[in-house]
Amino acid sequence: MTKDLKDKVALVTGASRGIGKAIAFKLAAHGAKVIVNYARSSHEADEVVAKIKADGGDAIAMQAKVNDPEAVKAMFDSIEKAFGAVDILVNNAGITKDQLLMRMSDEDFDTVIDTNLKGTFYCTRQAVRPMMKKKYGKIINLSSVVGFAGNAGQLNYIASKAGIHGMTKAVATEMGAKGIRVNTVAPGFVQTEMTDVLDETIKKSMVDKTLLKTFGTVDDVANAVYFLASPMADYITGQVIHVNGGMYL
Numbered sequence: 718m719t720k721d722l723k724d725k726v727a728l729v730t731g732a733s734r735g736i737g738k739a740i741a742f743k744l745a746a747h748g749a750k751v752i753v754n755y756a757r758s759s760h761e762a763d764e765v766v767a768k769i770k771a772d773g774g775d776a777i778a779m780q781a782k783v784n785d786p787e788a789v790k791a792m793f794d795s796i797e798k799a800f801g802a803v804d805i806l807v808n809n810a811g812i813t814k815d816q817l818l819m820r821m822s823d824e825d826f827d828t829v830i831d832t833n834l835k836g837t838f839y840c841t842r843q844a845v846r847p848m849m850k851k852k853y854g855k856i857i858n859l860s861s862v863v864g865f866a867g868n869a870g871q872l873n874y875i876a877s878k879a880g881i882h883g884m885t886k887a888v889a890t891e892m893g894a895k896g897i898r899v900n901t902v903a904p905g906f907v908q909t910e911m912t913d914v915l916d917e918t919i920k921k922s923m924v925d926k927t928l929l930k931t932f933g934t935v936d937d938v939a940n941a942v943y944f945l946a947s948p949m950a951d952y953i954t955g956q957v958i959h960v961n962g963g964m965y966l
């Protein structure tokens with residue numbers, strides 16, 4: 718395994734399970750010092766850190782709700798003290814609260830926008846200042862195939878993910894001259910706790926929509942994030958990489 722992220726500090730939000738956990742393992746395996754952020758699952762985050770350390774890597778768990786700007790600022794301050802400034806930010810933390818438009822409450826709309834879209838904004842805003850000083854930084858956002866294709870019953874989630882596509886272009890445009898690359902990975906249907914709650918008919922219809930006729934894995938997504946974080950992708954910014962088995966062309 719190449720250690721091409723050696724000396725890099727990587728913050729992965731929502732890394733206690735699912736896709737974020739796989740990203741944390743992948744970046745650590747390539748030599749990054751990883752901050753395993755979580756909101757509630759401290760035990761699971763500690764287990765991710767323990768596994769990274771057992772495999773010879775370096776990591777620390779850090780609690781902060783990405784939808785709380787004060788907590789986000791405090792997390793970045795603590796990271797800087799413990800490890801130095803963040804070089805690679807992966808805005809992965811995300812939630813769903815699915816409901817059809819006519820039944821969607823203000824609260825369910827706001828909660829999803831606050832975590833997925835505003836959380837990405839709060840973390841990005843904190844990350845860029847030291848990145849600008851270093852004239853180097855990688856910001857990788859997680860969106861979703863439904864942010865392009867749409868889907869019934871997910872308007873809050875889809876609005877948050879489509880917003881991330883716009884934010885990616887806006888921040889890439891502002892920050893390109895400072896050496897900060899901003900990209901997004903848009904997964905299709907990946908088996909995690911987020912999708913485990915869906916009923917079998919929906920899961921089958923999602924798989925049927927792919928050209929490859931299979932679910933994606935958390936590693937499929939982590940590989941794309943690692944590619945963007947690595948020097949191999951240094952000339953890529955403002956882009957979306959689709960990892961969806963051909964679900965949306």
Ligand SMILES: NC(=O)c1ccc[n+]([C@@H]2O[C@H](COP(=O)([O-])OP(=O)(O)OC[C@H]3O[C@@H](n4cnc5c(N)ncnc54)[C@H](OP(=O)(O)O)[C@@H]3O)[C@@H](O)[C@H]2O)c1
Nearest residue numbers: 731733735736755756757758782783810811861907909911
């Ligand atoms: N799974 C899919 O099929 C799929 C498809 C497309 C896109 N995505 C995107 O990929 C990302 C990861 O999805 P996943 O399936 O791995 O989700 P997941 O299994 O539900 O994990 C979500 C993670 O986010 C954390 N989190 C939730 N709210 C948070 C907050 N306010 N602050 C900080 N962390 C918070 C959770 O930590 P706690 O347990 O501590 O709350 C957990 O670690 C999300 O952005 C999702 O939208 C997933």
